[in-house]
Amino acid sequence: MPTGKVKWYDTDKGFGFLADDEGGDVFVHANALLEGTTALKPGTRVEFGVMDGRRGAQALSVTVLDQAPSVARKLHDKKRKPADEMVGIVEDTIRLLDGASMQLRKGRYPDAAGSARLAAALRAIADTFDGS
Structure with a gap:
């Protein structure tokens, strides 16, 4: 079965496009998503069947292989430095x-x-303050 990544998917409209590993675009409709999958995030790795429709390739039986990484989760997983360690970094940055x-x-x-x-x-200050 072909594999690829989600280019974009609009949950409200119920369709989107996949980029297959060969570089082609494949239309995906909500009906092609397997049970339990209601939406696809851009960058998600998927496996799918393909049929040629009137307007080009169309995905069938889309299976999610790997979810796209979440930027928000990465930010919240970071540990903050203690405030007393940040004093020196902030003061050095002010001098710079x-x-x-x-x-x-x-x-x-x-x-x-x-x-x-x-x-x-x-960047160090921004990452630390944003890691709340």
Whole structure:
């Protein structure tokens, strides 16, 4: 049986499209979903039968192989650092931002190394605060 990924699926309309592993698009209707499956998320790996319909390939008997990863679940699985550890990171980031501000006032961006440090610090702070 062919396999592929869900390109998009509209639960309200009851249809969507799959991208088969050979690169083709396959129409999928809600009737092709096996019992217990009511929706498909983009990126979900599926296995399906195919028939040629009037408008092209159409999926039959769609079986979910692997669910698409959930970004929300990944964020909530992260552990927060203790607040006292965050103090140093925030203060270092403030210093980096001050330095970047001075460079920008002079009409230029910080050098590549400084920009990379600032970006890494901002990502660390964002991930920690967002991991609530």
